[in-house]
Amino acid sequence: MMKEVTLKQIAENLGISITTVSKALKDYKDVSKATKAAVKAEAKRLNFTPNAFAVNLRTKESKTVGLIIPEVVHHFFSSVINGIIDKAEKNGYLVIILQSNESYELEKKQIDLLISKRVDGIMISMANTTVEVDHLNHIRDLNIPLVMFDKISKLVPCSKVVINDRAAAYSATKHLIDSGCRRIAHFRGALLPQNSIDRFLGYKKAIEDHGLVFDPELIYICENVDYDDGRSAAQKLIKDGHKIDGLFAITDMAAAGAINVFKEHNIAVPQEISVMGFSNWFLSQAITPALSTVDQPGYEMGKKSFKLLHKEMRAKREDREFLPVTKVLETKIIKRQSTN
Amino acid sequence: MMKEVTLKQIAENLGISITTVSKALKDYKDVSKATKAAVKAEAKRLNFTPNAFAVNLRTKESKTVGLIIPEVVHHFFSSVINGIIDKAEKNGYLVIILQSNESYELEKKQIDLLISKRVDGIMISMANTTVEVDHLNHIRDLNIPLVMFDKISKLVPCSKVVINDRAAAYSATKHLIDSGCRRIAHFRGALLPQNSIDRFLGYKKAIEDHGLVFDPELIYICENVDYDDGRSAAQKLIKDGHKIDGLFAITDMAAAGAINVFKEHNIAVPQEISVMGFSNWFLSQAITPALSTVDQPGYEMGKKSFKLLHKEMRAKREDREFLPVTKVLETKIIKRQSTN
DNA sequence: CTGAAAGCGCTTACAG
DNA sequence: CTGAAAGCGCTTACAG
Numbered sequence: 224m225m226k227e228v229t230l231k232q233i234a235e236n237l238g239i240s241i242t243t244v245s246k247a248l249k250d251y252k253d254v255s256k257a258t259k260a261a262v263k264a265e266a267k268r269l270n271f272t273p274n275a276f277a278v279n280l281r282t283k284e285s286k287t288v289g290l291i292i293p294e295v296v297h298h299f300f301s302s303v304i305n306g307i308i309d310k311a312e313k314n315g316y317l318v319i320i321l322q323s324n325e326s327y328e329l330e331k332k333q334i335d336l337l338i339s340k341r342v343d344g345i346m347i348s349m350a351n352t353t354v355e356v357d358h359l360n361h362i363r364d365l366n367i368p369l370v371m372f373d374k375i376s377k378l379v380p381c382s383k384v385v386i387n388d389r390a391a392a393y394s395a396t397k398h399l400i401d402s403g404c405r406r407i408a409h410f411r412g413a414l415l416p417q418n419s420i421d422r423f424l425g426y427k428k429a430i431e432d433h434g435l436v437f438d439p440e441l442i443y444i445c446e447n448v449d450y451d452d453g454r455s456a457a458q459k460l461i462k463d464g465h466k467i468d469g470l471f472a473i474t475d476m477a478a479a480g481a482i483n484v485f486k487e488h489n490i491a492v493p494q495e496i497s498v499m500g501f502s503n504w505f506l507s508q509a510i511t512p513a514l515s516t517v518d519q520p521g522y523e524m525g526k527k528s529f530k531l532l533h534k535e536m537r538a539k540r541e542d543r544e545f546l547p548v549t550k551v552l553e554t555k556i557i558k559r560q561s562t563n
Numbered sequence: 564m565m566k567e568v569t570l571k572q573i574a575e576n577l578g579i580s581i582t583t584v585s586k587a588l589k590d591y592k593d594v595s596k597a598t599k600a601a602v603k604a605e606a607k608r609l610n611f612t613p614n615a616f617a618v619n620l621r622t623k624e625s626k627t628v629g630l631i632i633p634e635v636v637h638h639f640f641s642s643v644i645n646g647i648i649d650k651a652e653k654n655g656y657l658v659i660i661l662q663s664n665e666s667y668e669l670e671k672k673q674i675d676l677l678i679s680k681r682v683d684g685i686m687i688s689m690a691n692t693t694v695e696v697d698h699l700n701h702i703r704d705l706n707i708p709l710v711m712f713d714k715i716s717k718l719v720p721c722s723k724v725v726i727n728d729r730a731a732a733y734s735a736t737k738h739l740i741d742s743g744c745r746r747i748a749h750f751r752g753a754l755l756p757q758n759s760i761d762r763f764l765g766y767k768k769a770i771e772d773h774g775l776v777f778d779p780e781l782i783y784i785c786e787n788v789d790y791d792d793g794r795s796a797a798q799k800l801i802k803d804g805h806k807i808d809g810l811f812a813i814t815d816m817a818a819a820g821a822i823n824v825f826k827e828h829n830i831a832v833p834q835e836i837s838v839m840g841f842s843n844w845f846l847s848q849a850i851t852p853a854l855s856t857v858d859q860p861g862y863e864m865g866k867k868s869f870k871l872l873h874k875e876m877r878a879k880r881e882d883r884e885f886l887p888v889t890k891v892l893e894t895k896i897i898k899r900q901s902t903n
Numbered sequence: 904c905t906g907a908a909a910g911c912g913c914t915t916a917c918a919g
Numbered sequence: 920c921t922g923a924a925a926g927c928g929c930t931t932a933c934a935g
Contacts, residue, residue, distance in 0.1 A: 617912035
């Protein structure tokens with residue numbers, strides 16, 4: 224364990240001042256070429272890296288941003304993380320990741336943690352159970368750059384990156400209708416989250432716009448929008464005796480669960496029931512029949528989120544005003560074998 | 564934007580010294596009860612949080628650890644992340660996550676990044692292409708606590724958390740043999756990574772231990788161990804005209820790809836060919852037939868990794884010696900429908 | 904072109 | 920029980 228190399232060390236070795244060493248390393252124009260060369264050579268020789276703690280304290284920046292998501296183990300969110308990390312790193316930022324586990328209380332706590340760590344900015348996708356947004360507005364009050372993505376709140380004035388859930392669900396449902404379905408069930412998410420509501424509304428509008436009858440009995444709730452929820456809802460649907468020829472599920476997982484239940488009941492997909500998922504998770508191409516779905520650009524969303532955050536951080540540093548931007552990303556229908 | 568609250572601010576408001584304020588907040592025993600109460604009340608009133616940058620500089624600790632994994636978008640690694648984040652947070656640490664994208668060069672760069680950020684410790688799972696380990700030993704040289712998990716190197720003297728890949732692969736192959744398979748193919752990973760080698764060796768040993776003949780022609784390489792690789796290997800296997808009744812694939816993804824190819828060729832799974840995967844990713848229960856596999860405890864591995872790192876960080880802080888520990892986690896066979 | 908000095912906000916050994 | 924002082928390692932406005 225050797226001693227840490229500091230500016231002071233280099234200065235002493237070279238018999239010059241700490242100030243000059245610091246300036247030389249940062250290529251200040253008021254340092255002679257010869258001095259710069261000598262300092263850089265010595266710094267390299269000693270394998271000098273500036274003490275980040277000291278730099279942070281002086282510059283009041285940590286070059287670190289925080290990210291809060293509901294869950295890490297989730298294809299969509301891990302894609303977002305991927306996009307954020309990639310983009311952040313290219314711009315010299317590191318990313319601290321925390322999860323809210325879909326809990327409002329935990330979400331508040333994680334925000335406080337990030338604030339007390341003095342991250343330069345925060346990106347967040349809200350927990351399903353979050354209804355109140357004071358903790359998010361608090362971030363704005365402290366003048367910390369903030370970007371929300373996917374699960375956002377209209378009540379927080381900050382930059383946002385989203386998809387148009389309503390339009391995407393409309394397209395998905397229309398795809399079912401166009402392929403001949405006339406009685407289409409919908410497995411929706413919980414009542415609270417905005418994207419659960421929006422996907423439901425998109426479904427409903429598509430039904431009504433195309434001369435079909437909206438039947439509330441065909442709506443089932445998948446609280447956790449996962450595989451098991453999809454299974455339960457499909458079982459209930461069958462038990463309820465509803466004759467349907469199409470199903471639009473809020474996630475690929477729920478759709479996969481439903482398809483497997485249909486198979487167990489010898490209901491042919493897509494011949495008897497066509498099934499649409501949502502997200503285009505990896506899973507959708509591996510199941511049989513391969514799942515038709517809506518592609519939700521997670522990686523893109525991550526990249527774009529960091530980009531907006533970066534813009535805002537830069538504006539803050541340079542004391543410029545920054546106006547929040549909302550970016551809506553494109554989704555597209557991916558047709559596979561589960562629909563005609 | 565209000566002014567930052569500092570110790571100085573509190574001291575001035577109360578007409579006492581900064582030293583006393585600092586000590587009062589940290590419950591030093593040599594501060595009077597009355598003073599402590601007053602200081603705490605004022606701190607609370609002003610919503611004081613210590614400036615983390617200053618604390619870091621003084622204590623030479625950041626209460627932040629770094630994590631480097633090959634890829635974030637990966638069921639197994641995201642489970643590990645989950646375990647690490649959970650455990651870290653409970654102990655007051657935040658986690659910076661970086662990915663190597665299976666690149667040795669990037670892995671080196673990420674390590675340098677974390678070192679220069681002065682994280683208190685590093686956890687890493689090696690990239691497949693990493694053969695040389697100087698950059699890892701460099702972490703040790705700097706006396707930074709280090710834990711390797713899953714993809715480790717024997718050449719780095721540090722704590723490790725792994726599964727016994729060889730034994731797990733042996734059990735998986737034995738499961739196929741016990742269920743009646745006599746000609747078992749193996750889809751292995753690239754030649755370099757240790758766990759690809761170990762799983763292959765476990766497979767080979769099981770074959771030989773049970774009176775079967777090891778046939779190198781039945782070994783196919785899945786470079787990226789993913790769905791498409793599994794598909795290609797299965798297609799090649801069929802084209803090569805090999806008659807097999809069992810397949811042990813290095814990952815669930817590769818197994819899923821193979822199963823789908825078998826289906827397309829009207830080969831019944833498990834009646835004609837039994838298939839074993841490895842990892843117990845979510846996917847394995849959603850495909851048809853549901854995949855028999857080896858459960859690899861990702862969340863557990865993450866928790867244990869942080870736990871060991873934490874121990875080492877504590878030992879370092881208290882200037883105690885710490886001897887590296889290697890922890891081998893249990894795996895288990897999960898029997899589903901793809902095997903008899 | 905160079906450097907002395909102040910300061911970022913905290914912690915802690917030391918004196919009283 | 921309280922506080923003056925040094926110091927963590929850097930940056931930068933200022934003087935020369």
